[in-house]
Structures are given as C-alpha cells and as structure tokens.
Amino acid sequence: MDQEKALIEGCKKSNSEAQKELYHHFVPKMMVVALRYSKSQQEAEDILQEAFIKVFNHIKGFKGDSSLYYWIKRIVVNTALNHQRSKLYLFPMVDVQTLNEPDESFKLSDHSWEDLLQMIQQLPSGCQIIFNMYAIEGYSHKEIANKLNISEGTSKSQYARAKSLLKEKILREDRKAYERAR
Amino acid sequence: MKEQDRSNFENSFQEAFASAERAPDAQLWDKVALGVAKNENSGFKKRILFFKLMAAASVAFAAIIGGVYLYDYNFGSVNQYITNSAVVDNDTNKRNESSVQETLSIGQEKNELNKEQGSSQFLANDQGVGARSEHNLSDKNDYESRSKINGNSGNNMRKELAQNGVDFESKNSSGLGDKSDPFFAVSNGENTTSILTKTQPEKVDRKGVILGEDGALLSRELQLVPRLEYLFANQKSFDKMWVGLGVAYGQNFPSSSGQDNAAGLASFDVQGGSVEASQVRLSDESSGGVMTAGVTVGKQLSKRWILEGGLNYVGRSTFVESNLKVANNLRGEAVNDIESLAQEDRLELTNTYELKNNYHSVAVPIQAGFFLVDRQFDVVLKGGISNEILLLNRVEDTSGDLKSRSIKTGENSPYNTYILSGVLSSEFSYAFDENYYLSLTPQVMKSFNSIKDSDASGESKPLVFTLGFRLGYLID
Numbered sequence: 248m249d250q251e252k253a254l255i256e257g258c259k260k261s262n263s264e265a266q267k268e269l270y271h272h273f274v275p276k277m278m279v280v281a282l283r284y285s286k287s288q289q290e291a292e293d294i295l296q297e298a299f300i301k302v303f304n305h306i307k308g309f310k311g312d313s314s315l316y317y318w319i320k321r322i323v324v325n326t327a328l329n330h331q332r333s334k335l336y337l338f339p340m341v342d343v344q345t346l347n348e349p350d351e352s353f354k355l356s357d358h359s360w361e362d363l364l365q366m367i368q369q370l371p372s373g374c375q376i377i378f379n380m381y382a383i384e385g386y387s388h389k390e391i392a393n394k395l396n397i398s399e400g401t402s403k404s405q406y407a408r409a410k411s412l413l414k415e416k417i418l419r420e421d422r423k424a425y426e427r428a429r
Numbered sequence: 430m431k432e433q434d435r436s437n438f439e440n441s442f443q444e445a446f447a448s449a450e451r452a453p454d455a456q457l458w459d460k461v462a463l464g465v466a467k468n469e470n471s472g473f474k475k476r477i478l479f480f481k482l483m484a485a486a487s488v489a490f491a492a493i494i495g496g497v498y499l500y501d502y503n504f505g506s507v508n509q510y511i512t513n514s515a516v517v518d519n520d521t522n523k524r525n526e527s528s529v530q531e532t533l534s535i536g537q538e539k540n541e542l543n544k545e546q547g548s549s550q551f552l553a554n555d556q557g558v559g560a561r562s563e564h565n566l567s568d569k570n571d572y573e574s575r576s577k578i579n580g581n582s583g584n585n586m587r588k589e590l591a592q593n594g595v596d597f598e599s600k601n602s603s604g605l606g607d608k609s610d611p612f613f614a615v616s617n618g619e620n621t622t623s624i625l626t627k628t629q630p631e632k633v634d635r636k637g638v639i640l641g642e643d644g645a646l647l648s649r650e651l652q653l654v655p656r657l658e659y660l661f662a663n664q665k666s667f668d669k670m671w672v673g674l675g676v677a678y679g680q681n682f683p684s685s686s687g688q689d690n691a692a693g694l695a696s697f698d699v700q701g702g703s704v705e706a707s708q709v710r711l712s713d714e715s716s717g718g719v720m721t722a723g724v725t726v727g728k729q730l731s732k733r734w735i736l737e738g739g740l741n742y743v744g745r746s747t748f749v750e751s752n753l754k755v756a757n758n759l760r761g762e763a764v765n766d767i768e769s770l771a772q773e774d775r776l777e778l779t780n781t782y783e784l785k786n787n788y789h790s791v792a793v794p795i796q797a798g799f800f801l802v803d804r805q806f807d808v809v810l811k812g813g814i815s816n817e818i819l820l821l822n823r824v825e826d827t828s829g830d831l832k833s834r835s836i837k838t839g840e841n842s843p844y845n846t847y848i849l850s851g852v853l854s855s856e857f858s859y860a861f862d863e864n865y866y867l868s869l870t871p872q873v874m875k876s877f878n879s880i881k882d883s884d885a886s887g888e889s890k891p892l893v894f895t896l897g898f899r900l901g902y903l904i905d
Binding site for chain 1: 458460
C-alpha cells in the first residue's frame with residue numbers, strides 16, 4: 248500500500264520512473280479489460296494507450312477515495328466505451344426478442360478465460376458491450392441505459408441476446424470437447 | 430446490480446476473469462510515454478500559440494497602419510493642406526463676422542444708452558438695462574484692446590511672412606486703412622462692409638516656414654493661425670538615439686526535411702554492426718520554443734527613418750523522436766542525428782524516445798525602421814537581417830533516461846556556424862518618462878540558409894515567431 252502511495256506521488260510529480268512502474272504493475276489486468284471490449288489485440292492496445300495517457304494526465308486529481316486499481320479500470324472501461332460508441336451509432340441497438348433463458352445451474356469451470364474472451368469478442372458489438380458492463384463490471388441495466396444513452400429495455404434485451412449466444416457457443420464447445428473425449 | 434439478481438452465469442464469468450492477465454506489446458509503454466510527454470508540452474504550446482497569434486496580429490496591424498500612412502503621405506498632404514487653409518480662412522471669417530456683429534451691437538446699444546441716459550425715470554426703474562449698458566461699455570473697451578492687438582499682430586505676421594517669401598494678394602498693404610487686410614478690417618469698427626467682402630489672403634505654400642525669432646510674439650501670433658501653431662508645436666529634433674534591454678519568447682518552426690538515415694548510416698562505421706537503416710527511427714525536427722535576450726542600439730536618421738542594431742543571445746529548441754543511443758557508457762547518450770556521431774561511438778537501438786535539441790547562438794540583427802506614429806506612443810515597422818553565429822546544440826532526452834550530448838559547430842560538425850535570416854518586426858512603445866520607454870516587439874524571422882550542413886541530415890531553415898518586451902533609454 249505504501250508502495251502504491253509512493254507510486255502515485257511519483258506520478259503526480261510526472262516522474263517517468265514512477266509512471267513506468269505504475270504502468271507495468273497494472274497493464275496486464277487492464278489489457279484483459281480492454282480485450283473484453285474490443286475485437287482484436289491491436290484495438291485493445293489502442294484503448295490501453297489512450298487510457299494510460301489519461302491516467303497519467305489526470306492522476307493529480309486522484310484523491311484515493313477508491314482503490315487505484317478501480318480508478319484505472321474505470322478509465323479503461325470509459326475509454327473503451329468511447330471507442331465503441333461510434334460503432335453503436337452506426338449500428339443502433341434495438342430491442343431484440345428475448346430468447347431462451349439461461350440455465351441457472353450453468354457451469355463455466357471447464358473453460359479458460361481465454362476461451363471465454365474469444366466467445367465474448369465474437370458477440371455483436373452492442374451485445375458485447377452490454378454483456379461486459381452487466382455481467383462482469385456489475386452495472387445495472389439502468390446505469391447502462393444512462394451511460395450508453397439507450398433505453399433500459401434495449402439494455403435488457405441486448406443482454407439476453409448476448410447471454411443466449413454465449414450459452415449456445417459454450418454448449419457447442421462442450422459438445423466438441425465431449426466428442427473429442429470419446 | 431444487486432447481488433441477489435445475479436445468476437450463476439454472471440458470477441461464473443466474473444470469477445473466470447477475476448485474475449486474468451495478459452501482457453500487451455512491449456512497444457506500448459513507449460507510445461504511452463510519448464503521449465504523456467506531448468500532453469505535458471501542450472500547455473506550453475497553447476501559450477506559444479497565443480504569442481504567435483499576437484505577433485501575427487501586431488505585424489498585420491502595423492502593416493495596415495503603414496499602408497494608410499503611406500497613402501496619406503503621398504496623396505493626402507495636398508488635400509490636408511487645403512482643408513487646413515480653409516479652416517484658417519473660416520476661422521478668420523468667423524472672427525471677423527463676430528467682431529462686426531459686436532461692433533454693430535455696440536453702436537446700437539451706445540445709441541440706446543444715450544437715449545436711456547436722457548430718461549432718468551427709465552434708468553431708475555430698470556436696473557437690468559443699466560447693468561447691460563455697463564457690460565456693453567466694458568465689451569467695447571475689451572473689443573478695442575483686442576482690435577489693437579489684432580492689428581499689431583497682423584502687421585507683424587504679415588511682415589515676417591513677407592520676409593520669408595510669402596506673397597500676399599495686396600502687396601501694398603500698409604496696416605490701418607487697408608481693406609484687404611483682415612487684421613485691420615477687424616480693428617476698424619466703421620469699415621464693417623469692407624470686412625464682409627474682403628479678399629482672402631493667399632495660401633501659404635510652405636508647411637514648416639520659420640517665421641522669426643521673437644518667441645513670445647510669435648507664440649501669440651501663431652495662436653491666430655492654427656495650422657502654423659500645430660506645425661511649430663510638433664517640431665522635434667530628429668537625431669534621437671536609444672539603447673534598450675529586451676527579452677522575447679516565441680515558437681520555433683524548424684521546417685526540417687529530407688533526413689536520410691540510410692545515407693547517414695552508410696557514412697558511419699557502426700560499432701558492433703547490428704544497426705540497419707530500416708530499424709532506425711529518427712524523425713524530422715518538430716517545433717519547439719525560442720527565447721532571445723539582448724541589448725539594442727538605435728538611431729533616428731530622419732523624421733521617419735531609423736536604424737537599429739544589437740547583440741542577442743538566442744536559444745531555440747526542437748523535438749525529435751529517436752530509437753538510437755550511443756552506448757559508450759552505462760547510461761547511454763541521446764542521438765538526434767547520425768551525422769553528429771564520432772567514428773568511435775558505439776551505436777545501439779533502444780525504445781523510441783523523445784529528445785530535445787537546444788540550439789544556442791549569438792545574433793547581431795540590423796534593421797531599418799519606419800515611424801508610423803511618433804508621439805508618446807510610437808509605432809515602428811522594421812525590416813532587416815539577423816546574422817546568427819551558432820555556438821552549439823545540446824541534445825537531451827526529455828525523459829532524462831539518457832545522458833545529454835553537446836554538438837559544437839565548426840569543422841566536422843553537422844551544423845553551419847553562420848545563419849543568415851530575414852527579419853520583419855514592429856515595435857509598439859510608450860514613453861512613460863522623458864527618457865524611458867517600454868515597448869512590445871512582435872517579430873517574424875526566417876532563415877535563408879540551413880542550420881544543418883550535411884546532405885544526410887537534411888535541411889532546416891527555421892521560421893521563428895517571437896513576442897518581446899523592451900525597456901529603453903532615450904539618449905539626449
């Protein structure tokens with residue numbers, strides 16, 4: 248904790264060594280966050296580059312109300328949303344019919360996070376963003392609706408569609424694995 | 430989202446990504462560091478933009494004022510003189526007409542007074558009329574004394590103008606009784622008709638005519654001729670000299686191009702031999718700041734023209750992105766130009782970093798100037814050349830990771846020692862004391878020859894905008 252405070256103080260003084268250390272400390276986790284909101288490694292790195300520049304330019308305003316990890320993560324997510332906003336504008340999200348409700352006893356333990364990441368990246372852009380925000384970041388549909396300037400119904404229906412598509416993919420992968428095992 | 434609303438599905442995904450990590454490309458940190466450095470410089474660049482705009486606006490303003498003045502100087506002087514003469518004539522007419530009316534009024538009231546004096550009852554009952562009569566008598570005395578002054582003044586001025594070659598229509602005018610003489614006509618209350626139909630004096634065709642040596646009389650007489658009074662009041666000596674201490678800040682646009690890294694590497698025997706041209710990233714120089722400080726000496730050559738010189742220290746900077754370093758020591762040194770390296774230097778590739786070139790030089794500017802406004806507030810438009818002697822370039826890594834290097838000019842240097850530039854500037858100065866003035870000096874300077882002296886290094890002919898402040902002392 249003291250080390251984190253020292254890093255923050257160093258970054259506030261624009262010390263390049265402190266900036267470098269902070270970057271290397273948080274970037275592996277943030278890379279996964281950026282990957283979840285993007286379609287490729289290159290796109291994720293663009294998001295990260297912009298996000299970390301924002302982090303260092305605004306760190307003087309960081310008061311320590313939340314942990315540094317969540318503060319940086321919020322900047323990465325917001326930067327990713329800004330990146331995706333243009334896509335949402337081009338392909339406006341509309342309410343879609345709610346498909347099969349997911350099984351409450353659904354297990355993902357057989358799948359690595361890399362497999363799940365690949366499935367998430369294959370979702371349509373709107374579904375991908377809303378799934379990340381709701382399922383992983385923990386935003387409510389109301390908060391998502393406010394952030395993306397859409398209706399709560401749209402958020403719910405897009406999430407349901409994402410869930411359904413993911414479930415199909417997971418079941419398909421399970422079936423393949425089962426066949427390979429046989 | 431409330432915890433109870435979350436299904437096993439969401440929780441499973443959240444858990445799966447809880448400890449997920451993946452390293453991005455190693456070059457990403459370099460990009461982030463560059464972006465941060467650029468943003469840190471952006472505040473300074475915004476301030477520089479203000480100076481740049483101020484300099485451009487001031488030069489444009491001075492040029493417009495100059496254009497208007499030149500037009501007026503070349504085409505407007507005759508019309509101006511005619512207008513001024515008309516004002517003088519009109520003023521004289523007005524004064525004459527006013528005097529005539531006064532004279533008539535005095536005559537009439539004199540008669541009234543006589544009538545009133547004949548009627549003691551009327552005088553006794555009407556205090557106002559009595560008071561008015563006294564006033565009119567007083568007016569009359571005042572008027573007569575003024576008429577005498579005018580008459581004398583007219584004679585004196587006429588004589589002195591005649592001595593200086595001024596031709597009057599009435600050459601035989603000899604003072605009192607001459608109907609063509611406006612001064613006489615005013616003094617002679619009986620000849621009111623001749624005043625109204627008098628011949629106007631011919632226009633004086635010499636602006637700065639010296640009328641005589643009697644200062645007090647001349648001053649009084651000049652009050653009657655506004656144009657001449659104006660001319661004499663504004664007579665100045667045109668042999669002013671001044672010295673000034675000034676400082677200026679601005680932006681340096683290096684206008685560099687044509688750096689050939691392959692050619693540079695070909696001429697450089699790379700120690701270790703592992704660096705190839707395709708791997709080298711050495712960008713052209715981008716804009717930086719400029720600061721000058723120095724002393725100025727100026728002399729007024731004529732009413733409008735000045736000559737000014739000085740001695741200035743000039744510090745200018747540019748920025749370059751590089752991925753080369755000299756690995757002669759543990760820390761390594763920043764490399765801005767392959768041509769600047771010595772044969773014994775060991776060159777290595779490193780992560781891309783930003784470096785700053787700090788050029789230090791001494792300049793001797795010589796400018797001719799033209800006074801657009803020469804009052805307490807002066808405006809001068811200046812143009813000339815600047816002879817700059819480049820001393821050295823100090824190359825420093827902006828992140829501070831690599832050691833700085835100094836590249837001197839001279840033999841085997843990638844830089845020219847002498848740089849000749851064209852200068853266009855304007856100076857807005859305010860004399861806050863008899864001898865002291867403060868001025869604002871926007872300036873544009875463009876180099877005629879390149880700072881760089883190598884084909885492989887490319888070309889750099891900087892364009893510089895500065896805005897300076899100067900404290901000057903006028904030498905009597």
